[in-house]
Amino acid sequence: MGGVETHCENLYPLLKKLRRNDSFTIIGRKAYLPDRLSEYQGIRIVSLAHARGRHFETITNAVYGVLYARFVVHAQLLHLHGIGPALISPIAKLLGMRIIVTYHSKNYEHRKWNWFGKCALRVGELCSIQFGDEIIAVSRSLAMDLKRRFPQAANKIHFIPNGADHLLRPTTELCDVPDILSKYDLVKGRYIVTVGRLVPEKGFHDLIQAFKAADVDYKLVIVGDSERRDRYSSSLLAEASNSIVFTGVLKGDALQSILQGASLFVLPSYNEGLPIAALEAAVAGTPVLLSDIQPNRDLGLRPENYFKVGDVGQLRHRLTQDHATYKVARDAVLQDYNWANVCAQTDKVYSSVHF
Secondary structure, eight states, rough: OOOOHHHHHHHHHHHHOTTTTTTEEEETTTTTTOEEEEETTEEHHHEEEEOSSHHHHHHHHHHHHHHHHHSSOSSSEEESSSSSGGGGHHHHTTTTTTEEEOOOOOGGGGGGGOOOHHHHHHHHHHHHHHHHHHHEEEHHHHHHHHHHHHHGGGGEEEOOOOOOOOSSSOSSSSGGGGGGHHHOOTTTTTTEEEEEOGGGOOOOHHHHHHHHHOOOOSSEEEEBBBBBOOHHHHHHTTTSSSSSEEOOOOHHHHHHHHHOOSSSSEEEOOSSOOOHHHHHHHHHOOOOEEEOOHHHHOOOOOOGGGTTTTTTTHHHHHHHHHHGGGOOOOHHHHHHHHHHHHHHHHHHHHHHHHO
C-alpha cells in the first residue's frame, strides 16, 4: 500500500465523523480491491474495472469512476487524488461536479514513465489547476512551487500535509505481531529498515549497494512490493540473502513492530510528495536518515538526518556511523503531522467549495 492509499485510509473516516450529513464513496481499481462493494468505518468503497497495463489503468478507471460518481452516486463533489486521475477533471466539470484535487507528487518525474506518460501527467497537472475548484498539496515546497508556476491559481492552492499518528492507534490486522521479528529472523536493534514500493524513484538500489559496501553487522529489511513484477523489482528481489530481507507489504501492528525494532530507518528516494513512511518511522521512535530531496527536507529535520541523493559513498559512510545520531524529535512530528489536524484543514477546504 502506497502513500496515497494510506492517506485516504486515515483521512476519510475522520472526515465522515466530522461531516455526518455527507456520504462518502471511495472509488478504486478492481486489481487492488477484490470486493465489488464494501464498507470501511462508514465509507462506502466501490471497485471498478480498468484497462490492463500501467499506461492506461489509472485513466480508464478514472473515466469509469467519474461516470459512476455522477450517474450512480449522484455526487456533487469529486475529490481526485493525484495528477493522473486529474486528467478526467474536465469531464467531471462538464457533468456539473465541483472538484478538489490533492496533489501528492510530481509523477511525471518518475522513471517508470515513457515520454507519452510524462506528457499525459503534465496535462493532468494543468487540468488540476484549470478545473480544480481547490487544490491541496501535501508538501510545503510543492504548494510553493505550484503557486510560483501558476500565480493565477495561488488563492486556491493549500498546503495540507500527511499525518503520522495512525500507527499509534490500535489495529486488528495482525494478532500475532510479537512473532513478526522471529518470522524474518530479525533481532531488535540489529537491522536497518526501509519502506516503500519497489520502484526506481525510491532509490532502494542505492541503499542495497551502500549497505553491501558498508559491511556492517546489521541486516537490511525492505518492506514493500511492486504493483507488478518488472525488470527493476526483479533485480531488487534477486539481492535477497541472509542479510537482505524482503518482507512484502506490512501494515498496522506488524509495520509498527518492524519500525520500532529497527536501529535505523533509511529513505534514499529520488522523488516524493511528503514521505509518510519517514513520518511513520519517526513516530515509532526510530532514527531516520533521508535523501536530501526537497520534499524530504520539508520535514525540517537536522542536517545530519540527510545525505546527498544518489551519493552511494556518502550513504555507505552514514550507515557505519552511530545510528543514534539520527534520532528525531518524535513529539514535534506528532504535533506537526497528525490526522486530526489534517482532517480539520481538509474540512475547511470542503466547506469553501459550496456543493
